[in-house]
Amino acid sequence: MKIAVAGKGGAGKTTISGTIARALARSGHDVMAVDADVNPMLGISLGLGMDGTERLAGIRQELSESGAEDAIHEHTIDGLIERFGEDAPDGVRVVVASRVDMPDHGCLCCGVSADRLLREMEAGGRTVLGDLEAGIGVLTRMQTGSLDVVLVVANPTPKSIEVARRAAQTAVSREIRVLVVANRIAGEEDLAAIRSVLGEHEMAIVPEDAVIARADAEGVAPIDLDENAPGVRAIVAISERLVALPV
Ligand SMILES: Nc1ncnc2c1ncn2[C@@H]1O[C@H](COP(=O)(O)OP(=O)(O)OP(=O)(O)O)[C@@H](O)[C@H]1O
Ligand SMILES: [Mg+2]
Secondary structure (H helix, E strand, O other): OEEEEEEOOOOOHHHHHHHHHHHHHHOOOOEEEEEEOOOOOHHHHHOOHHHHHHHHHHHHHHHHHHOOOOOOOOOOHHHHHHHHEEEEHHHEEEEEOOOOOOOOOOOHHHHOOHHHHHHHOOOOOOEEEEEEOOEOHHHHOOOOOOOOEEEEEEOOOHHHHHHHHHHHHHHHHOOOEEEEEEEEEOOHHHHHHHHHHHOOOEEEEEEOOHHHHHHHHHOOOHHHHOOOOHHHHHHHHHHHHHHHOOO
16 A cells, blocks of 8 residues: 655644554554655654664765765665665664655666655555655656555644645545545644535544654654554554555
8 A cells, every 4th residue: 555645844744654654563564654755854753763864864865975976776666775765663664765866877766756756666565655745746746546545634724724625636636545634633623624625535633732742852753752642542543544445
């Protein structure tokens, strides 16, 4: 199954991607987490820590700095994952997929963009989870059927809801299933605001949770800080819903 997480900047995409990846791995799935953001932070929400996350991004960076001539290039997606990936807690494999800006040498490690990697990566027996960059750019470049589900994260603010609406519309036009995640919900009014625009879609609700905010401030995974926090439990429940979807 291939899942992508989309939404406005700061909506909670990385928090939700990282926590779902960990939850799926804990329940026995082979999880490949793809950090498709130009500012790769998924490692932190996965529990790799600040240093581990920087190291992961640094491997990609190194390739562009070492220059195309003497670098050893990867020609397969599996090779790319092996070479640029790292193991996160619970056995999640994570790879930073944002483009390294170099002339296309016909090799995947240099020429591949995050959306192409996600499009072309075969799920096989794995669950692939892509944390997309903010906005709908990557989604607009996705072809029909290249993803199974898009989690569209919406906060209860007009701008976040508008970006979510466009993301959901784009996914639907690509025949990709949409699950709206109403995130940072602190009351009925918040939910009503999101439902009034996105009510036609399947929806999951994640409450505003101080543990999630604290995890971010401390640079740790929310699921490691407190797996019983209401927000964390709500995200774990989304992972269970995803598993139950027919693909
Ligand atoms: N349910 C929640 N309760 C409290 N804080 C939350 C919740 N969800 C996300 N946050 C906080 O919101 C901030 C943004 O979250 P996150 O980094 O996951 O968003 P993002 O969509 O990936 O952002 P970006 O577009 O910058 O990549 C973080 O400080 C995070 O801790
Ligand atoms: Mg993010």
